[in-house]
Amino acid sequence: MSAKQHPEVLSLLKAHALSVTDGRKEILGLFLARKGALAHADIEKKVGDRFDRVTIYRTLQAFVDKGLVHSIPTKDNAMRYALCKDDCASGHHHDHHIHFVCKQCDNTFCLDEVVTPSVKLPRGYTINQVEMVVSGVCRSCQ
Amino acid sequence: MSAKQHPEVLSLLKAHALSVTDGRKEILGLFLARKGALAHADIEKKVGDRFDRVTIYRTLQAFVDKGLVHSIPTKDNAMRYALCKDDCASGHHHDHHIHFVCKQCDNTFCLDEVVTPSVKLPRGYTINQVEMVVSGVCRSCQ
DNA sequence: GTAACTGCAAAATATTTGCATCCTT
DNA sequence: AAGGATGCAAATATTTTGCAGTTAC
Numbered sequence: 001m002s003a004k005q006h007p008e009v010l011s012l013l014k015a016h017a018l019s020v021t022d023g024r025k026e027i028l029g030l031f032l033a034r035k036g037a038l039a040h041a042d043i044e045k046k047v048g049d050r051f052d053r054v055t056i057y058r059t060l061q062a063f064v065d066k067g068l069v070h071s072i073p074t075k076d077n078a079m080r081y082a083l084c085k086d087d088c089a090s091g092h093h094h095d096h097h098i099h100f101v102c103k104q105c106d107n108t109f110c111l112d113e114v115v116t117p118s119v120k121l122p123r124g125y126t127i128n129q130v131e132m133v134v135s136g137v138c139r140s141c142q
Numbered sequence: 143m144s145a146k147q148h149p150e151v152l153s154l155l156k157a158h159a160l161s162v163t164d165g166r167k168e169i170l171g172l173f174l175a176r177k178g179a180l181a182h183a184d185i186e187k188k189v190g191d192r193f194d195r196v197t198i199y200r201t202l203q204a205f206v207d208k209g210l211v212h213s214i215p216t217k218d219n220a221m222r223y224a225l226c227k228d229d230c231a232s233g234h235h236h237d238h239h240i241h242f243v244c245k246q247c248d249n250t251f252c253l254d255e256v257v258t259p260s261v262k263l264p265r266g267y268t269i270n271q272v273e274m275v276v277s278g279v280c281r282s283c284q
Numbered sequence: 285g286t287a288a289c290t291g292c293a294a295a296a297t298a299t300t301t302g303c304a305t306c307c308t309t
Numbered sequence: 310a311a312g313g314a315t316g317c318a319a320a321t322a323t324t325t326t327g328c329a330g331t332t333a334c
Contacts, residue, residue, distance in 0.1 A: 019287095019288065019289070019332090019333055019334070020333070020334095021288090021289060021290080021332075021333070022290095022332095023289080023290075024289090040323090040324095041323095051290085051291090052290070052291050052292075053323090053324090054290080054291070054292085054324090054325085054326095055289080055290055055291070057323095057324070057325080058289080058290085059289090062289090071217060071219075073215035073216050073217050073219065073275070074215050075213060075215050075273070077213075077215065077219070077221045079219045098261060100263070100267065103270060111263065111264070113264065114261060114262070114263060114264070117259035117260070117261060118259070119240060119256060119259055119274070119276060120256070121242070121253065121256060121276065122253070122255065122256070122281070123281075124280075124281035124284055125242065125276075125278060125279070125280060125281055126278040126279040126284065127276055127277075127278045128245060128276075128277050128278035128279070129276070129277045129278070130274065130275075130276050130277075131217070131274070131275045131276075131277075132261070132272065132273070132274045132275075133215070133272075133273045133274075133275075134261060134263065134267075134269055134270075134271070134272050134273075135269075135270050135271045135272075135273075136267060136268040136269045136270035136271070137267070137268040137270070138266075138267060139264070139265075139266035139267055142266055142268065161307090161308055161309070161312095161313065161314070162308070162309095163307070163308070163313095163314060163315080164307095164315095165314080165315075166314090182298090182299095183298095193315085193316090194315070194316050194317075195298090195299090196299090196300085196301090196315080196316075196317085197314080197315055197316075199298095199299070199300080200314080200315085201314090204314090
C-alpha cells in the first residue's frame with residue numbers, strides 16, 4: 001500500500017535502537033525523502049490521516065532522544081527537526097554545521113559542508129554548544 | 143505606588159513611537175533592570191497580578207514591531223526577548239551580537255561585545271540575517 | 285511473553301481574537 | 310475628541326498525560 005521506502009530506513013532505526021514500526025518508518029522516510037528540516041505541523045500535514053498527532057510528538061521525541069534527529073530553533077517559534085549526521089550519538093548532538101532558513105520557500109536545512117565558525121567569548125564563559133541559524137534566500141530560490 | 147523607575151523608560155518608549163502606559167513602563171522596566179532576556183512566562187510571573195496575560199503578549203509584540211526588543215529562539219522552544227541596541231530600527235533588527243544561554247542559571251543574554259563571526263556559504267545563497275546562540279556556563283555561574 | 289508503541293480521550297498550556305471600556309496624546 | 314491600549318471572555322492551537330489495546334522483538 002505504501003510506496004517503496006528509502007533503503008536506509010531500516011538500518012537507521014536499528015542503528016539508533018529504535019523499534020521498527022509503521023509510524024517511525026513513514027516519518028523517517030519523510031526526513032530522508034526531503035533533505036530539509038520538518039516541523040511537527042509539516043509531518044502532521046503529510047501523515048496526519050494515518051497517524052495520531054500524539055504519535056508524531058512521541059516519535060519526534062524518540063528520534064531526538066536517540067540521536068537520530070536534532071532540533072533547530074527558529075525565529076518563528078516553530079521547532080524544526082532534521083536528520084543528524086553520523087557523529088550525533090544518543091543524547092549527545094554535535095551540531096557543528098549551520099542551519100539555513102529560506103525566506104522564500106520557507107525551507108530549513110542543514111548546510112553540512114559549512115562548519116560553525118569558532119567564537120571567542122570574554123573570559124569566564126564556558127562554551128558547551130553553538131547554534132547558528134542563517135536566514136536568507138537559498139540556492140533554488142534565487 | 144511603584145518603585146522609582148529606570149530613567150530611560152520614558153525616553154525609550156517615546157523614541158520607539160510607543161505610547162506610554164503603565165504596562166509598558168513596567169515591562170520595559172523589567173528589561174532594563176535585568177540585563178538578560180525574558181520569556182513571556184518570566185514577565186507574567188513578575189507582573190501577572192497587575193496586568194493581563196493578553197496585555198503582555200500584545201506588549202511584547204508591540205516592542206518587537208517597533209524595534210525596542212528582539213526575539214531569541216532557543217532549543218527549549220520558549221521564545222525570549224531582549225532589549226535592542228541603538229542600531230535596531232523599527233521592524234529591522236540588526237542582531238550582530240551573539241546570544242548566550244547559561245545551562246546553570248538558565249539566564250539568556252546578549253553578548254553585545256561579541257560580534258557574530260562571518261560565515262562563508264556555498265555559491266548561490268543570499269544571507270539576510272545570522273543568529274548565533276551559544277550555550278554553556280556564564281561568568282557568574284563558574 | 286514482555287516491553288514498547290499507538291490511538292483515543294482528556295487535561296493542561298499557550299496563543300489569538302472580539303469587543304466594550306479606559307487611557308494617552 | 311480620536312486612536313490606541315487594556316481587561317475580560319471565549320475561541321483556537323499546542324503539548325502532555327493516562328490508559329487500554331496492539332505490535333515488535
